[in-house]
Amino acid sequence: MMTDAPTTTSTLPSYFDPRVLAKLHGLELRARMVVEGFFAGMHHSPHRGLSIEFADHRAYTQGDDLRHIDWKVFAKTDKYYIKEYEQETNxxxxxxxxxxxxxxxxxxxxxxxxxxxxxxxxxxxxxxxxxxxxxxxxxxxxxxxxxxxxxxxxxxxxxxxxxxxxxxxxxxxxxxxxxxxxxxxxxxxxxxxxxxxxxxxxxxxxxxxxxxxxxxxxxxxxxxxxxxxxxxxxxxxxxxxxxxxxxxxxxxxxxxxxxxxxxxxxxxxxxxxxxxxxxxxxxxxxxxxxxxxxxxxxxxxxxxxxxxxxxxxxxx
Amino acid sequence: MLSLAQFWPFVHPGLAAAGLAAGTVPIIIHLINRRRYRRVPWAAMSFLLRAKRRAARTVWLEHWLLLLLRIVLIVLLGLAVARPFTSSSHLADLTGSRGLRIILLDNSLSMQAVDTSGVSRFDQAKAYVDRLMASFSEKDTVSLITTAYPAKAVIGHPESDRRVIRERISAVPDTQLRADFHGAVSRIEDVLAGVDIARGGCSVHVVSDYPLHRMLSTQRGKHDVDSAPATVTTLALRRLADKLTQSSHELTLVRVPSLDNENIAVSDLSLSSTLVATGFPLQVSMTVANHGSVSVRGLSLTLRRDQQEVRTETIPSLGPGQQSEVSMSLLFHQPGQYMLEASLDSTYRDALPLDNSRCLAVEVASRMPVLLVDGRRSSSLLSGQSGFIVASLAPEMLYDQDTPPSRSGPSQQESLFAPSIVDPAELASEALDTFPVIYLCNVSRLSQGQWARLTAYVARGGGLGIFAGDLIQVENYNRYAFADGEGLLPGLLQAVESVTNGEDAWTIAPDALPHAMVRELMSFPDSGLFLSRIERYLPLQPQSRADVVLHLSNGQPLMIASKFDRGRVLYMATSGDMAWNNLPAKGDFVSIIVNSTAYLA
Missing domain, CATH: 3.40.50.410 (von Willebrand factor, type A domain)
Known part of the structure; x- marks a missing residue:
């Protein structure tokens, strides 16, 4: 015999809503709730280590890692240039x-x-x-x-x-x-x-x-x-x-x-x-x-x- | 002199002043609202200041216009409630023209009612008329009419001298007479007919305690017609209103107010019969009406004869607008003049004590003399033209056939009536005024002088009955008695109508609206009256003033009654003996003759 199982739904408060935040005390709690709520809605990226961003070129000097030589620039200019990277958090x-x-x-x-x-x-x-x-x-x-x-x-x-x-x-x-x-x-x-x-x-x-x-x-x-x-x-x-x-x-x-x-x-x-x-x-x-x-x-x-x-x- | 009505033309001047004062209410509300505001902290003040600067002119204009509109609306409403008016006298002031003002002042009995302060309605009415005079233009002419019966034109020819007018107004007496609005309207019409109304127009101001406005309201359909029956007063007033309206004149009805309207009145005192003689029991009918607004309990009503109490009855309860009829039996033993008085308990007090009692003068006769002019007098009573009539009036005369009644005097066996029989030739020598009733029974003709005497007799209040017969000369009657409608005969006589061989004789038709004379007989359609047979009759074509008492079965009038000046005339189209009908053989004949005599008396 089938019976309708009781279903319960719950609605979590939206911490982006100023009216909800107004009920919370303390800026730290409010700000953290907003950020946590924000991240809860994001997908984790499958790519890692890509937060390094190209920043500039500089001339190659002895001791530099060869992996950082920009070979495309060498092909164009016949000179060695090192690619400099900068993290986003900078x-x-x-x-x-x-x-x-x-x-x-x-x-x-x-x-x-x-x-x-x-x-x-x-x-x-x-x-x-x-x-x-x-x-x-x-x-x-x-x-x-x-x-x-x-x-x-x-x-x-x-x-x-x-x-x-x-x-x-x-x-x-x-x-x-x-x-x-x-x-x-x-x-x-x-x-x-x-x-x-x-x-x-x-x-x-x-x-x-x-x-x-x-x-x-x-x-x-x-x-x-x-x-x-x-x-x-x-x-x-x-x-x-x-x-x-x-x-x-x-x-x-x-x-x-x-x-x-x-x-x-x-x-x-x-x-x-x-x-x-x-x-x-x-x-x-x-x-x-x-x-x-x-x-x-x-x-x-x-x-x-x-x-x-x-x-x-x-x-x- | 500038009167209040000229300066402040409102029916309720106090309300008008209040209406003006109410115009300050919006200002007060405005000032209160300005002090009653909500405090709100506000950050964007610079935007608000700029917005206010921009809107300042528009807001100011809207604001004050709205305030002004509110003030005007409230003031107008207040003034409208106070009922502003203008009169042709005001317009006359503007145009400089001369108007006619007719004042109808009620000085009838009811105007003597006093309120708790002791001021009578008549005094209030005079005070109002005084104020009214002040509102008239100096150029207006004034006419004054009083309503106490008979209505009188105190100032019939419009007068312009204010001093004279005021003297005449102050000289108007209060009376104990009834109001004669019908006559008053006629006097107004006389005044209107006698003057050429100038551009100032005409206004009629009726000052009375009588609710005349209800009668005009009925005309406009606001009330049920039954609530204001078409009385002579109503009809006269409506006629006047219509006439004034058609001529664009004004009719102002002013009802004199009274703080105390409680009034119980003995509204009627009457006898059951006009024949009052000794030894005949009489019913005295008294009506007590409550014109006030509260019920009265245990009201005593006393009937007095020459100030001697006859009997006292108690009316258990009398509600507002109700009336109660009390009937008492009365017997007179001696002939003479008596004063009957019906009065309420002397301890009872109301606004109008004068109508708490009502009097009636009664003349009691021992016997009523009746003169019968017999057209073919006979030595035998019943062989004459008047024999059956005499037998009906005084049956004891039948007992002594050897001594037929003559004008030498009545029989010793007295009845209510004392008939006297004369020849037509003897009529000239009779003192007619000693007989309340005279019958012409088949009298062939009378001279012009005799007809003139009879006409004068009836005009003074006498009663004349005419019975038809084979001797009557129609031309003589029509010439002198009808006299082209000016005479006492209520119609033109025609040729004699007879049943032809083989036809049934005519009978008397029961009438749907019988005359008071035969009303009680109409209740018995099988009585002898309707079984009688009429074989011949002398038809009369009745005038509009005549009432047909009895009809024949062919629709022709048989008995016709009519008033002539102060007297009455009755015409019977068939004979008073058995020559043309067998009516005298029926018992109802006696009733008809007695009732006819009572009617004519």
Whole structure:
């Protein structure tokens, strides 16, 4: 006799979901959950030892391993050149996180603040990068750089980064332009600079800072964080808006100005996208209610893009 | 002088002021809402500030327009509830033209009702008229009509002198008379007919406690017709309203309010018979009506005769709008004039104490004299033309055939009636007014002077019965008695109709709507009345004012009753003896003669 066997299904919580992460305590736990969740979804590669990447040619000198002579170049030039390889982890990544007061905003207790979201994303990226033996550093800023940790692959680097982000107080207003200019001077290595901020600063100043980074051959990418309420403006009735960065207060009826507000936001994003596009800087808008997997995917895409560029440059 | 009505033309001025005040409500709500806001911390302040700057002009405009719209809507609603009005007098002020204002002031009995503060409805009505006068234009002319029966045009020719008008208004007395709206409407029509209404138009203001508006509402179909029967008052009022409406004039009905509407009234006091004589028991019918809004229990009703209590009845309960009829038997032993009074318990108090009692003057006769003019008088009572009629009125006369009744006096065996028989020639010497009823029995002709005397007699309130017969000269009757419709005869006499050989005689047809005179006989279709045979009759073509009491089986009228001025006339198309019919041989003949005499009396 056949009977229908009872079936049980269980749904594991998605640790990319900001609402799930908001229920977890501690940046370290949140970031680790994100990364573990990310890897749980990846296939193990069947190829090993291929993480060595060609970097450059140099003239053969006595004592060099003959296996590294590039015979194709010898055939063309009749000279011996040794191929130099560089491991992927050699990439320098600097996470530039905005810790101004405006990043403290969240529209719902179910969500992460923009700063928490930035920290979880940064922690996850740092974990991911360090596993790939990339150099990872951190810069926290508001009106100026408040914390700076030089990119490194030390074994306790991740904990250092997470501790720093966790213990930092958020206050002051955003001054991203000056911060980027200062960072450009501090970084000696060519670095992938990931700017995670709500960009509530002067548009021209931001662009100026990014341009200076580009000038110093760094590769900035900009992640513009928004709370979902900032993108939809879902208020009604009479509301007293209290500015977070000493920007004053405003009594308004949201229904009357919603259209104008959303147009302003859209205009800002379009301007940023256009300006960054001219500088070949990646600009992405993230909603803090969005899954964090998007940020990791975005990071990996940027990293892959950078490695591809480097490879093509060597081949030329 | 600028009156409140001119400055503030609303039926409810207080509500209008409240409506204006309500216009501040949106402003107050707006101010409260501005102070009642939700606090929200906000990061993207720069975007918000720029958005607000951009939207500022549009928001400001929408905001204030919306506020203004709300204020206007509320104020308009408030003013509409207060019922604004304009009158032709206001328009007249604008156009500088002169209008006619007719004031109909009710000064009937019910206007004496007083409320708890002691102010009568009549005083309130006068105060209203005073305010109304103030709202008229100085150029308006005013006419004043009172409704107490008979309605009177106090100012028949429109007057413009305010001092005179106010004096005449203040001189209008309150009365204990009934309201005569029918007459009042006629007076208004007289006023309207006598003036040339200028461009200022005409308005009629009826100030009364009577719910006249219900009658007009019925006309518009808002109420069931049965709820407001087509009384003379209703018809007159509707006629006036229609006339004014057609002429684009105004009719304003103002019902004088009363805080205390409780009223119990003795609404009717009547006798069962118009014949009141000694020794004949009489039914006195009294009706008590509750015009108020609450039930009354244990109401005592007392009947008094010349202030001596006859009997007291208790009405257990009388609900609002209900009426109760109480009947008592009464016997008069002595002839004379009596005063009957039906009154409620003296301890009972209501808004209108005057209608708590009702009086009726009764004249009690020992015998009623009836004059019979016999066209062919005989020494034998039943051989004459009036013999059977006399026998019906005073049967005791049959007992003494040797002494036929003459005008020398009635028999010693008295009955209710005292018939006297005379020749047509003797009629001229009779004092007609001593007889309440006169019968012409187959009288061939009368001179013009005799007809004129009879006509005057009936016009003064006398009753004349005419029985047909073979002697009647139709031309004489039509010429002097009918007189082209102006005389007392209720129709034109035709040629005599007779049954031909082989045909059955006519009978009397039971009528669906019998006259009060024969109503009780109609309940017995097998009675002698309907078995009688009519072989000849002298038809009369009745006028519209005439009522057909009995029909023949061929549809022709047999008995016709009619009012003539203050008196009554009855025409019987067949004879009063056995020559043309066998009706006198039937027992119902006595009833018909007695009832006819009662009707004519």
């Amino acid at each position: 990439m320098h990544v600097l996470l530039v996180v905005d810790c101004s007061e405006s990043m403290n905003y969240r529209s719902s207790d179910d969500l992460l603040t923009k700063y928490e979201y930035a920290c979880v994303a940064s922690g996850a990226i740092a974990h991911l990068a360090l596993r790939q033996r990339d150099f990872v550093g951190l810069a926290l800023f508001d009106e100026h750089i408040t914390e700076f940790i030089k990119p490194s692959v030390r074994h306790d680097q991740w904990h250092t980064l997470v501790r720093t982000m966790s213990s930092h107080d958020r206050q002051g207003s955003t001054s991203l332009g000056a911060t980027l200019a200062e960072l450009g001077e501090r970084l000696s290595q060519r670095t992938l600079v990931i700017v995670i901020s709500d960009l509530f600063d002067d548009h021209e100043a931001i662009l100026k800072g990014l341009t200076q980074l580009r000038y110093r051959r760094h590769e900035p990418i900009v992640w513009n964080l928004w709370d979902c309420a900032e993108l939809t403006f879902p208020f009604n009735g009479t509301v007293l808006f209290e500015g977070l960065e000493q920007s004053g207060t405003l009594v308004a009826e949201p229904d009357a100005i919603r259209r104008q507000y959303l147009e302003e936001v859209q205009q800002f994003q379009n301007d940023m996208r256009t300006s960054c596009g001219r500088q070949r800087i990646s600009y992405s808008v993230f909603d803090t209610s969005q899954s964090l997997s998007v940020t990791l995917t975005s990071y990996l895409a940027a990293r892959s893009n950078r490695l591809r560029q480097r490879s093509s440059r060597v081949m030329r």
